Amino acid sequence: MRKMYQSRKAQEKESKTDEWFSSLQYLNANINDLTISNSFLDSASEFGVVNDATINALEWKPDKPSDFTIKGNSKYITESLGWYMDAPISVKDKDGKTVTATENFAHIDNGEPEPMLCIGMTWIRKVQGILDLTKNQFRMKLHGKTYTIPTYSKAPVAKDPPKEEQN
Numbered sequence: 001m002r003k004m005y006q007s008r009k010a011q012e013k014e015s016k017t018d019e020w021f022s023s024l025q026y027l028n029a030n031i032n033d034l035t036i037s038n039s040f041l042d043s044a045s046e047f048g049v050v051n052d053a054t055i056n057a058l059e060w061k062p063d064k065p066s067d068f069t070i071k072g073n074s075k076y077i078t079e080s081l082g083w084y085m086d087a088p089i090s091v092k093d094k095d096g097k098t099v100t101a102t103e104n105f106a107h108i109d110n111g112e113p114e115p116m117l118c119i120g121m122t123w124i125r126k127v128q129g130i131l132d133l134t135k136n137q138f139r140m141k142l143h144g145k146t147y148t149i150p151t152y153s154k155a156p157v158a159k160d161p162p163k164e165e166q167n
Helices: 008-023 052-058 121-126
Strands: 025-031 034-041 048-051 069-071 077-079 082-092 098-108 116-119 130-132 137-142 145-150
Touching: 025 116, 034 052, 048 052, 052 098, 052 116, 098 121, 098 137
Parallel strands: 034 116, 048 098
Antiparallel strands: 025 034, 025 082, 048 116, 069 077, 082 098, 130 137, 137 145
């Protein structure tokens, strides 16, 4: 019912955001000993991103400064706060074997209190990854071996429309 009151342009924009969100595949990942339950593979992002909560938990200092802003797959624009080079990402395959590959990450402050890790296309290409949304799995190849990593999707969280739209 809410979409009925939105302009066509607003509906198209929301549809693209919903489409992007539904394409994300979540997985359990670790950086060092930090388990990050909000880890996801984003084939629409070129590079990886970690949030402020992740950096604070790891107590890392940036390897390189940043001087650019990031326009993500949402309506928000954020500044990159630094780069972290060759950060180890560990995931477990369906048999419980831990696989680790490094990635460079931009640090952002998205205001979320929980650690977040966005794994972008640079890492996905590096591990020759293939997302299979129908089977909820990510196949990757590293050092000549193929691993199948279980993934899952999250349903979009519906937000109440502003009061003026409800009337």
